[in-house]
Amino acid sequence: MATGVRPKSASPSISAPLPSALASIAIRFPFTLQYAREAVDAETLKLPGFMRANYIITWAWTGAFVLMLIANLLMIYLPSLPFWVGLGIGVAARNSAVYFTQMYPSYGGQNILLSPPARATS
Numbered sequence: 001m002a003t004g005v006r007p008k009s010a011s012p013s014i015s016a017p018l019p020s021a022l023a024s025i026a027i028r029f030p031f032t033l034q035y036a037r038e039a040v041d042a043e044t045l046k047l048p049g050f051m052r053a054n055y056i057i058t059w060a061w062t063g064a065f066v067l068m069l070i071a072n073l074l075m076i077y078l079p080s081l082p083f084w085v086g087l088g089i090g091v092a093a094r095n096s097a098v099y100f101t102q103m104y105p106s107y108g109g110q111n112i113l114l115s116p117p118a119r120a121t122s
Contacts, residue, residue, distance in 0.1 A: 018065040021058060030058035032101070057101050064097035 024031040033054045037045065044050060071089035074081055 021062040030054045032057045060100045061097045064093040067093035
């Protein structure tokens with residue numbers, strides 16, 4: 001094999017965000033929380049639904065990461081698939097997550113931010 005030539009495989013940098021996002025949810029510290037804390041004031045941080053809104057946004061990004069991973073796997077294992085299909089899926093997934101992150105707090109997130117947290121019933 002020539003020097004510097006790697007076999008065709010999924011890049012770790014492409015699939016790394018997915019386990020990171022899932023781990024952040026599992027440890028109860030959604031990865032979007034650090035960015036949200038920088039972007040909002042102290043009053044918003046104290047709202048009862050702030051954490052829930054961050055979980056919802058993190059799940060949206062997790063879905064986008066899954067779609068991007070699927071697009072990459074399609075490109076690897078279906079080489080006859082046109083390049084623009086895989087690229088389009090990846091870009092659409094990422095742009096959808098960006099749009100959702102910007103849109104959700106001002107539209108759907110308002111009800112969640114202001115509602116009290118749900119209590120588990122026993």
